[in-house]
Amino acid sequence: MVDTHCHLVDPQFVSDLGxxxxxxxxxxxTRIVNVGYDVETSRKxxxxxxxxxxxxxxxxxHPNEAADESIKEMDKIEVLLSDGKVVAIGETGLDYYRDFSPRxxxxxxxxxxxxxxxxxxxxLLIHTRNSVEDAIQILKEENHHLGVFHCYSGSYEQAKIIMDMGFYISFAGVLTYSRRAREIIQNLPHDRILLETDAPFLAPIGHRGRRNEPAFITETLxxxxxxxxxxxxKLEAILDANARELFSLQ
Ligand SMILES: [Zn+2]
Incomplete structure (x- = not known):
């Protein structure tokens, strides 16, 4: 089982990571995609x-970091890319819900x-909130077709477009309490689905309001x-194959 999106770099895991x-x-x-959200955590x-x-x-x-400042920092991310172990670019995307920085x-x-x-x-590990349409548009303009819409919050219609473009769709613990997410996953082809925790955020039902961690992915599974x-x-095997395919794992 792969946790395809988790922030073990977050300070909340410092004291008891082991x-x-x-x-x-x-x-x-067996594997966790450990996602940085700024230069420091990416390095970490x-x-x-x-x-x-x-x-x-x-x-x-992450798009919630001040974007103007972040643009100046991107050369540092580019330097980190030269490390051969990096498996994905992100967390990136658009957040029009929190709207912390100009669109x-x-x-x-x-x-x-x-x-x-x-x-x-x-x-790409793509974060969207109220912004799926613009994300699709930009990905089309930039002609990029590899990645995942993480913690998916768009509509089923949009999901179909995203899959046709070649992207995966990932669900976090929100699936365990969101009727909307449940209805969407039921209509997706199994070979396009991924699961994640997005820990320390978005704990599944039973753990809500507390720190999330990778082990809780079993509840979502x-x-x-x-x-x-x-x-x-069977589902576990399918999801594993999907993750291996997306991240080019052995
Ligand atoms: Zn995240």
């Missing part, structure tokens, strides 16, 4: 992968991430298997 990793391995997680994701090769680093600057600047920053992903032939009416082991 325990968190042991619990993850205890439930059968790479450092962590030296000691723990199963924590796969992704590098990028124009967010869009420029997103385009810079896409250019980096194209340069490194790497998948159980829930997905029930929702899709498919045997758990």
């Amino acid at each position: 325990d968190v990793l042991r619990r993850a391995q205890g439930v059968g997680i 994701a790479i450092t962590m992968s030296v000691e723990h090769p199963w924590l796969l680093p992704a590098i990028g600057i 124009k600047a967010q869009q420029e920053l997103f385009r810079m991430h896409i250019a980096l992903a194209s340069k490194g032939c790497l998948p 159980n829930f997905a298997a029930n929702t899709l009416d498919i045997i758990l082991e």
Whole structure:
């Protein structure tokens, strides 16, 4: 099982990372995509992968960071890209819900991430909130077709467009309490779906309001298997194959 999107770089994991990793391995997680959201955490994701090769680093600057400043920092992300262990570019995308920074600047920053992903032939980890349409438009303009819409919050119609473009669609613990997410996943082809925790955020039902961690992905997996009416082991194998394909894993 792969947790395809998790922020173990977050300060919330500093004090008990060893325990968190042991619990993850205890439930059968073999790899975690460890996602940076600014220069410092992107650098940290790479450092962590030296000691723990199963924590796969992704590098990028989250759209909720001040985009004007971030644009100036992108050359530092580009330097980090030269580390051969990086498996994805992100977290990147557009956030029109929180709207922490001007949309124009967010869009420029997103385009810079896409250019980096194209340069490194790497998948993008795309964050969207109230912005799926613009994200689709920009990806089309930049002609990039590799990546995942993480913690998907768009419509089914948009999901169809995204899949036709070649992207995967990923669900976090939100799936366990969102009727909308449940209805969407039921209509998706299984070979386009991924699961993630987005820990320390978005804990699944039963853990809501507390820190999320990779081991809790089993609750989302159980829930997905029930929702899709498919045997758990079978779904797990499909999701594993999807993750291996997207991140070019052995
Ligand atoms: Zn995230």
